[in-house]
Amino acid sequence: MHNEQRDFNEQLPSAGTPSTGELDLEARQALRRVTGVASTELADVTDAEYRRLRLEQVVLVGVWTEGSAEDAENSLAELAALAETAGSVVVDGLIQRRSKPDAGTFIGSGKVREVKDVVEALGADTVICDGELSPGQLIALEKIINVKVVDRTALILDIFAQHAKSAEGKAQVELAQLQYLLPRLRGWGDAMSRQAGGRAGSNGGVGLRGPGETKLETDRRRIRNKVAKLRRELAKLTVTRETKRDSRTRNRVPAVAIAGYTNAGKSSLLNQLTGAGILVQDALFATLDTSTRRSRTAEGREFTISDTVGFVRHLPHQLIEAFRSTLEEVAESDLVVHVIDGANPDPVGQADAVREVLAEVGAEEVPELLVVNKLDAVEPDQLLQLRSDWPDAVFVSARTGEGIDKLRAAIEQALPQPDVSLTVCIPYVRGDLVSRIRVRGEVLTTDHRGDGTVMTVRVDAGLAGELRPFVHENA
Ligand SMILES: Nc1nc2c(ncn2[C@@H]2O[C@H](COP(=O)(O)OP(=O)(O)OP(=O)(O)O)[C@@H](O)[C@H]2O)c(=O)[nH]1
Numbered sequence: 001m002h003n004e005q006r007d008f009n010e011q012l013p014s015a016g017t018p019s020t021g022e023l024d025l026e027a028r029q030a031l032r033r034v035t036g037v038a039s040t041e042l043a044d045v046t047d048a049e050y051r052r053l054r055l056e057q058v059v060l061v062g063v064w065t066e067g068s069a070e071d072a073e074n075s076l077a078e079l080a081a082l083a084e085t086a087g088s089v090v091v092d093g094l095i096q097r098r099s100k101p102d103a104g105t106f107i108g109s110g111k112v113r114e115v116k117d118v119v120e121a122l123g124a125d126t127v128i129c130d131g132e133l134s135p136g137q138l139i140a141l142e143k144i145i146n147v148k149v150v151d152r153t154a155l156i157l158d159i160f161a162q163h164a165k166s167a168e169g170k171a172q173v174e175l176a177q178l179q180y181l182l183p184r185l186r187g188w189g190d191a192m193s194r195q196a197g198g199r200a201g202s203n204g205g206v207g208l209r210g211p212g213e214t215k216l217e218t219d220r221r222r223i224r225n226k227v228a229k230l231r232r233e234l235a236k237l238t239v240t241r242e243t244k245r246d247s248r249t250r251n252r253v254p255a256v257a258i259a260g261y262t263n264a265g266k267s268s269l270l271n272q273l274t275g276a277g278i279l280v281q282d283a284l285f286a287t288l289d290t291s292t293r294r295s296r297t298a299e300g301r302e303f304t305i306s307d308t309v310g311f312v313r314h315l316p317h318q319l320i321e322a323f324r325s326t327l328e329e330v331a332e333s334d335l336v337v338h339v340i341d342g343a344n345p346d347p348v349g350q351a352d353a354v355r356e357v358l359a360e361v362g363a364e365e366v367p368e369l370l371v372v373n374k375l376d377a378v379e380p381d382q383l384l385q386l387r388s389d390w391p392d393a394v395f396v397s398a399r400t401g402e403g404i405d406k407l408r409a410a411i412e413q414a415l416p417q418p419d420v421s422l423t424v425c426i427p428y429v430r431g432d433l434v435s436r437i438r439v440r441g442e443v444l445t446t447d448h449r450g451d452g453t454v455m456t457v458r459v460d461a462g463l464a465g466e467l468r469p470f471v472h473e474n475a
């Protein structure tokens with residue numbers, strides 16, 4: 001027990017070190033450093049501090065509780081893609097059919113022995129379970145199988161940690177990791193009883209945090225402090241983001257958000273639409289930071305279009321929570337372009353998963369434009385099926401560019417339309433207003449006169465308000 005605790009403690013900054021930005025970085029890296037997990041000896045792996053998962057040869061284990069065999073296989077195939085994205089080699093995958101996961105060991109105890117045999121035969125060093133397991137289940141499995149056991153949630157958190165780039169993204173991921181970690185710090189049993197002795201006894205005085213306190217309690221307290229600090233940092237970043245968004249709202253530039261399942265081709269589409277040059281990868285969660293580009297409709301009206309983090313089935317709730325401010329941007333956009341990978345075996349299931357997350361962040365009211373992507377790679381039968389499932393969807397290939405013009409037109413159509421018609425006389429010194437009208441609205445007629453330009457225009461309500469002083473009385 002002592003050894004296990006010591007390991008974890010070494011990975012946190014010591015309490016007395018001055019708090020600087022540098023330390024934060026150090027703390028973050030320290031938390032993820034791999035210490036003592038090179039071997040798969042149980043002694044090294046049973047304390048469940050959040051380690052950077054060093055997954056090499058992995059065996060996947062799933063429980064098939066509902067749906068068809070195909071659904072279960074798709075789910076495991078997705079887990080395999082996640083594991084590969086995290087940098088591991090999948091050596092085997094096993095699914096057990098059960099009415100529900102076993103409370104103690106996730107899969108049935110008989111099956112655990114089989115997994116152990118497979119792990120030994122293949123020389124695997126990690127087992128990844130397709131679900132979110134309780135700390136107890138993870139411990140029980142590790143005890144029997146004798147290698148590291150992690151769950152889907154930890155795997156996704158790890159990929160996010162590897163891919164986070166911006167300060168905000170990193171802070172969001174770290175917050176999610178720590179919240180995942182908190183209930184998983186081990187050693188409850190005897191730690192708590194020692195603790196109780198300390199508290200209730202002579203040690204409960206001034207130095208409450210004295211020698212009677214267990215390592216575990218210290219670790220927990222440090223993590224809680226860190227969580228509070230991250231929350232404060234993120235709150236500040238959220239304010240900045242909101243200020244930006246407010247100024248955009250004031251200017252009433254319509255906002256389009258590209259959302260969808262991970263690897264659906266969201267970044268590829270944004271690149272096609274705007275030449276944005278965003279990283280495209282055949283990897284899950286390649287994009288974690290939203291990037292926004294400006295674009296114009298055929299008539300020259302301006303709008304913004306943003307790429308967002310992809311979704312996945314059973315997206316860890318810690319991540320949804322941590323990425324809430326990012327995801328809320330989707331909720332506040334004027335249009336969600338929901339990109340679907342038409343070549344995936346289960347596009348409908350993926351679309352449902354995306355809509356679930358959208359609803360959870362309050363984006364279900366935003367008009368949705370369905371886009372089926374990867375048209376170049378969809379099998380003819382599946383294409384027929386998709387066209388009948390989603391008759392209103394736009395079918396495109398971000399790779400070949402097919403359908404992109406149609407998509408652009410559909411986006412323009414779905415944007416809020418300028419719907420206030422006015423005749424205005426703009427003095428020649430207010431060229432700025434004329435260009436704003438061109439950017440945000442439509443100019444129907446123009447007539448240059450002595451006192452200025454007389455125009456009949458169609459604009460949004462906000463701009464109409466600004467133009468009120470220039471409304472031409474005897475038009
Ligand atoms: N065949 C085909 N492949 C495509 C198409 N669009 C994108 N891809 C591929 O799909 C993979 C994922 O593309 P991305 O644009 O990175 O997808 P994303 O939705 O941004 O993914 P994440 O950011 O990881 O969630 C890449 O390998 C792309 O080359 C397409 O129209 N056809």
Ligand SMILES: [Mg+2]
Pocket residue numbers: 266267268279280286287307
């Ligand atoms: Mg992307």
